[in-house]
Amino acid sequence: MGSFTAKKVQSLIKDGTPGRYGDGNGLYLMIPRKGVPYWMYRYTFAGKRRELTLDKYADLSLAEAREQSVEAQKTIRSGVDPVAERKREEQVAIRTVQDLFNDWYQDLEKRLKHPNIPKRVFERDVAPSIGHLTLDSVTPMDVRAIVRKVANSGRPTIANDALMYLKQLFNHAIKLGLLTYNPASAFNLNDAGGIEKSRDRTLNLDEIRQVFRIFRDNSDSFTRDNYLACALLLILGVRKTEMTEAQWSEFDLKNKQWVLPGERSKAGVGMVIPLPPQTLAWLEELKTRACGSDYVFPSRRSSKKPHMGKDTLNRAISKLFGREPGKKPQPKNRMGDIAEFTVHDLRRTCRSLLAAVGVPGHVAERCLNHKLKGVEGIYDRYDYFDERKEALTKVAELVEPAINQ
Template sequence: MGSFTVKKVQALIKDGTPGRYSDGNGLYLMIPRKGTPYWMLRYTLAGKRRELTLDKYAQLSLAEAREQAVEGKKAIRRGVDPIEERKREEQATIHTVKDLFTDWHQDLEKRLKHPRIPKRIFEKEVAPSIGHFTLNSVTPMDVRAIVRKVAGSGRPTIANDTLMNLKQLFNHAIKLGLLTYNPASAFNVNDAGGIEKSRDRALSLDEIRQVFKIFQANSDSFSRENYLACALLVVLGVRKTELTEAQWSEFDMKNSQWALPQERSKSGVGIKIPLPPQAIVWLEELKVRACGSAYVFPNRRSSKTPHMGKDTLNRAIAKLFGREPGKKKQPQNRMGEIEIFTVHDLRRTFRSLLASLGVPGHVAERCLNHKLKGVEGVYDRHDYFEERKIALNKIAETISPLVNTQKN
């Protein structure tokens, strides 16, 4: 019998300290720095020390992990290497690019904090073109066609990410002995989105006034929901999807608070956001417009997602700048001389407003739901709720006169 009990394993996982914890007999609970805890079997065969990943803790109980460890040890005593055996089994089931991605994604779930991002890119940008191809049939021309298509739709960052993912995906096939050549290896960022410039775009107060006037003047293409979403992003400083995918159950209007849950927060940390009076007014209007939906921004079209789509706001803003991806005839530029901006630049605008209003750096960082770094982050568990409330109220007072909230 090993040294673990179910309670001890649960306590180690709750504590979350990265490390390798032994149950004895070669079985270890692995708690990585990023990703989810998993079971691992260590063994020696032919004088070589090897490590076999069994499964994630969530999928395998302590008793099941011990059972698998015993089976693995029995195989080793017969001279069978469990790692080689698994490779053979996997090779038999990996035929297409989609099969390969499914296998690779299991590794990503252990290593990455946000494994759903490469999954989303694969499903949207890669799978429709080559997901059903057998591995040996994929050519560099196929890779180029995918990357060009993404870059041509005006998404340079996604184009670069798509290329990077394809390189890693086919490297995974080489590791498994399924391919000897990577069809994506010769391409670089210049073939995809090009070198990405670090953005520092923030809107001035005068630009905010002009932009919201233009939003309102073009209400036929820029909906009232889009308008209010942008107003809330400038005043609350949250990330786009944190707002556009929000549910009414997260809001306590009576106490002017929004509890952003951990699982929806990009930083992986839940936070209570104080809501200024003006934000409450906008949210109350959105509640009426939601017509009983559980979502603050329900999707108006029949779609897989019940909430506003990820690209909706950026597309609506780009259209006002005379840019509409995928259309030959481009719309008229309604923004005049205003320098182009994206939805994320509204968050940067919020940060620069905090600085101009004299909000201390550590409070501003918590307003953005950034983890505090270094010693301050370790010792200062105080969430600065009252200080953030004062800061957000100041921003709302500054922004409200510039945002003409008269309904369209």
């Protein structure tokens, strides 16, 4: 018998002083500084000190913890290391493609700034087809079926992404020794969405006037929040999620500036954005519309996210072009002969408007929070705030008449 009694253990837990408390025979009650108390078994195997976590105190009584430590002793006497055995059992737990993704996702969370992007592609386009299959039963034909289905749904870029993620996912299985062959390895971009052409769509002033008139004429489906978001994106040239996920705490309307924090910027660098006078009235209106929300564009649906969704604006624009995912009878095209554009094309349009009003290239690049290239980027730490303020105000003067009608 060890030195503990159930009462003594309870009193140690209640006291809560962090430390390692021994029961004898290698069993310890661990009370960490942070987290919950748990049982741990210490032993020596092949001359090395080892520690085996048993379970949380809340889930394991003193008697049960002693039983588990006795089982561990038997395992050690038979020449097996319990810690190594546990790791092996965890590997065996990766049986299906879904299990493999869950394991790979832990790596992605450490490495990637936005691990939710591959997760979204996996959940939407991969898991429904092969998530339930065992690893060794996935064939190249399964891979081809997935990327073809995505490409045929009119999403060539996502088809390319899905293929890239499938290659990386099965490489992860090879690293773990679970597979010797990658079923996605022989495919290339031509089998998926094709070589992607870089987009160069921008809207001219005449198109801007027409588009915002069509937005207004269809206010039943294209909301006022969407309208003002597009107006701000066109004039400020920020990226979509930098705007749609913005919080009021970032704005200083009195001093006409928006402090975009580095962790929300795709460039990873924070920036103070000057707010042209024309944008202030729109922001004041949005503040009223936000009804006390912390977000400039609060979610109008009961979704998990408190702010406007990533696809909301692009879907609303697509609908006006007569395309609505999931709906079989497609809506009427309200845009007439205007060439299709996306939300990101508004940022590109801002860049071309900056050039049209005579803004020097290096100032225009800073307006878009692009890092300056080469030597200039290394030595020029000056932020061009006043020049950017003047530049964005010129763009605002140019397009504001099309918006405020």
